Structure formats: structure tokens, C-alpha cells
Amino acid sequence: MTSIRRRSFAVTALALACGALPLAAAAQAAWPSKSITLVVPFSAGGPTDVVARVLGAAMTKTLGQPIVIENKTGAGGTIAAAYTARATPDGYTFLIHHNGMATAPALYRKLAYKPLNDFEYVTQVVDVPMTLVGRKDLPAKDFKELQAYLKAQGNKVNLAHAGLGAVSHLCGMLLRQATGVEMTTVPFQGTAPAMNALVAGQVDLLCDQTTSTTPFIKAGSIKLYGVTTPTRIKALPEAPTLDEQGLKGFQVVVWHGIYAPKGTPKEAIDRFGAAVRTALQDPAVATRLAELGAQPASEDKLSPEGLRQWLAQETQRYDPVIKAAAQFAD
Template identity: 60%
Template sequence: MTRSSTSRRWALRACAAGAVLALGAGSAMANNWPDKPITLVVPYTAGGPTDVVARLIAVPMGQSLGQTVLVENTVGAGGTIAPARVAKSKNDGYTILIHHMGMATAPALYKKLPYDPLKDFEYIGQVLDVPMTLLSRKDFPASNFKELQDYVKKNQDKVSLANAGIGAVSQLCGMLFMHQMGVKLTTVPYKGAGPAMNDLMGGQVDLLCDQTTQTVPVIKDGKRAKVFGVTTSERLSSLPEIPTLNEQGLKGFDVKVWHGMYAPKGTPKDVVDKINKALNVALKDDNVKKRIAELSSDLVSPEKATPEGLRKHLEAEVARWDKVIKAAGVTAE
């Protein structure tokens, strides 16, 4: 046997030994995981719709995992800073992300996105679907959707439309509303849904399209804002008296905000499976189900609350919103 062949054989043995050690280390980590708190990163401000969902499921998830799940709000750049942070985090399962449909719209909205939603993450599972509603300040001149249409078309240069910031679903919903109405309103971006809602109720802005997790308490109060319709194709069982925008003339208007949970690419499958199991425990929690129903939202089916369910949905949504956003002419730097 030649010296070169002997060297190659020793090199192959070394590689094999290294692979076994790496596999063993990964298995050991998965077996001991978690042995410290997990951070659940939210791309938006505290008190906003996604934050409400995160804090609601964090408690039962933590109980299931035997460790605290800490909610961290990492805001900015239209919700793209948080995914970028998680994508670059250590892939040990201790830093995970909850994000809404912004994961699917960001590739079309931003020219230079610091991460790839389809390549830089491991999928944990879908969480819930959230309808949206169109609201106005309580003293807005219109009292129903027909009056709103007439007023907006005649006074578009005077009407302001709030959103939770560039890239937020409220911005996308508002842009689609303007596109289908054939008007251009003065858009007012905020640093989160909470501040936008506060200014709407305070009368500083005219209109806002936002998620039911944020708007249902205001709608049921009936004194702080007016509601003109829901964004889904069918009426909500919790708000049956409120017609859809579709049935009132905006044909095909259907926006439902879905949420998913992600981990950095390369997170061990055993760890992802443990997080997924904890997520599914949380989705069956009685308090979670009660609170989500109160917010007129829908927890996803067990089939959707899986890595494969989220992967397929994200791929389909990226393709869908790419066409919608480009047709609407919505872009961000």
C-alpha cells in the first residue's frame, strides 16, 4: 500500500469519526434541550396584534417545554429587522421568530432584503389566521360604507390613512383599499399598530385597516371609532352584523393575516420537533382558545401547525403576494 493511499484512508476515517462526534453532540443537545429560557422574537411593538398573539401562546409553550419563553420586541424597517436577527442567530433553538404574512410580502416589497424567507429558516408551524377590519375616527363624516366611498372619492386629498409602518399588514391592506377604490390618500406610517390605533381614536387620523386582535375591543366598545367592514370573503361569526368589504362593492377583497413560527436554518430537527409540540400544546390550551375566539381570530388546524404545513403555505403566499404587490405598485426601500 502506498503512502498516499494510507493517508487517504486515515483522512476518511477522521472525517467519519468527526461526523459521528457531531451527530452525537447534536443528539446530546436535543436530549438536554431546553436547559435555559427561549426567546420568541416579535417584529413589532408591544401591544400590537402579533405581540398579543406571541404573549398569549408563550406561557403554555413555556410550561410545556419546562422553560420560560421570553417575548422580545425587535422593531424597525417594516418588520424586517427581527427576521434578519433570528436568521443570523445561533441555530440552537433558543432564539425563534413569530411573524405574520409579512414573511411572504417582504421579498416583493423590499429591493434589498437581508434574509430569504424560503432559505434562511426552519419552519415550526402556522399559528392562527386573523381577519382585518376597516375603521375610522368616531367623528368621521361617513356613517356607512357607501357614504365612505363617496366621501373618500370627493375628498381624497383631505383623507388620511394610518398604518403600523412600512411593510406592516395594515399598510398592505390600506394600499389594496386605495387601489380598488381608485384613490390616493395621505398615508401616515406609525411605529406599530398600537400608536396608530391610539391616534385614530384620538381623532388625529381618519382611517385605519388593522387586525381584529387590535380592533375588536374598539368595535365592541362602539364609542371610540366607526367600523365599515371586514376584509374576509365571509362575515365573521363573532361580528355577524358587520358586512364584508367584498359584499359592499370591493369585489375580491380578501385579506386574512396568518402567523407562523420559525427557527434559524440548521436548527436540529429534534429541537424543531420539540418546539412544534409545545406550539400545538399551546393551541389546545383552553385560555388560548377562549382569548383567540374573543379576538375574532381562528387557530389553525393541526395539519397547518406543522413544519410542512407552514412551508407549503409560505411558498404559496410568496408567489401570491408578489403578483398583488407589483400590480398595486407598492414598494419600500
């Protein structure tokens, strides 16, 4: 090879190498280049699923790729969480989960993941009040009458929940502890089937999120006995709190956070989190969530670090609560 040809070859190689750098950078900046899976630990139609689908539709417009909802149910959300923890950390798998991320360590002796170690934190999403509701033909007209009814009927009363580890399960445990009545619990595979059973009059009571119960309450299909927040809520302004009706200190609020497999690229986490926050500011999304009683999380919880700190705080909070209610757990 002549010196001229060698110089020409070297120049060409250098040009190709330099040209490859912007191409590689462009490839990295192309996220997302395909659909993104948002794993939901509970059944379709349930409260977490509703939040995920409302957000997902708006986020699709922001990110330019479909947000595919994948329902992986069972074991109080631990199956979905374990699945996400094991997923390839490429920025195309995320998990939306509620308080169950904080309660799982106390509820389950063996977990296939560690909530505080095996995930990247993205953002908190919304806070959702809970409601105590009953079948339409339950004799008690208000919570005072319900308390008397519970004491008279005892374990003849059927209390539904959406499965071990679901927030409705936790709320039910706390209700039984607070009232001192050991009702018969009836587990279902998700909120939707539990609600269907309540509407059909097959069970007596259910404690679940406003995102699921509000439409049925407003339709008159079920009876509302109170909300679980310290103050009344905008979605159901006439509904008294359980606290003001004598169940002092009774408070259960559901919060939802978004997580990714450990090692997920920071760019994907940041952009996905930003898309969530943009969706929460969308007037149509805000209106829909407000109708269901859900409120966007406070600003300090919308960062990855804010979610991490909140999860750690809630894990410490729920551990003694669950242990104290263990005699009612099933």
C-alpha cells in the same frame, strides 16, 4: 505498570466511557434547559405581539421554561427576521411573523435574508381577519357613505398604517387600489401607536387585524366599516364584509408562522411546534383568541412542511398584487 494494574485501568476507562454516553444523551435531551426567546417584529401591544404573548404564557407551562418575548421593530419586520436568521441555531431563538415573510421580497429590493432559504420552518399558528375602521366622529355611517366621502375628500383623508411592509400597509394599498382614491398615508412605528392616533382622532382610517381593533370596536372608541374576509366572522357577527358591500373580491387575511435559524436542531423545532399546537388546544387560549377574531391554522399548515409550502404559495400570490399596487405604495 503491572499487567493487573493495566487491566484495572482499562476496565475503569471503559466504564467511564460507557457512562459518558448516557450522560451526553441526557444533556441533549434536556432541551429546553433555559428560557426561550420568541422574537416579535412589531411593537408591544400590536396584533402579532398579542398572539405571541397569549401563546407564550401557555407554552411556558408545557416546556417548563419561560418564553421571553423580544420586540425587534422596524422595516416591516425585516429587522427581526434578519436578526433571527443570524442567531445561533441552538433552539433558543424563534421568530413569529405574519404575511410580511411573503411580501418582503416584493416590497424590498435588498433583503439581508431569503425567506424561503434561510430559516427552519416550525408551524403556522393562527389566521386573523382584518377590519376597516375609522375615527369615531368620521361623518360616514357605513361603507357606502364612506366611499362617497372618500371620493369627495380624496387625499385629504388620512389612512394610517403600522409601517412599510406591515399587513396594514398592504391592506391600505389594496384599499386605495380598489376604491381608486389616493388617500394620504400616515406611517407609524407599529399598530399600537397607529391605533392610539385613530382613537384620538388624529387620523381618519386604519385597516388592521381584529386582534387589535376588536376591543376598541366593542368599546365604541372607533367606527367599524367592514371586515376583509369572504364571510362574516364570529367575533363581530353584525359586521358586514367589504365584499358584500360592493368591494368585490377584496380579501386580506393575516396568517402567522413560527420560524427558527437555519440549522436549529430538529428536536427543538419538533418540541416547540408541539408546544404551540398544545397551546392552541388550551380552552383558555382558544377562548382568548376567539374573542380577538383569531382562528387556529388548518391542520395541513401546522407541520414544518405545511408552513414552508404555504409561505412559497403566498410569496407567489403577493408578488403580482404588490407590483400592481405599486403606484399607491409609499
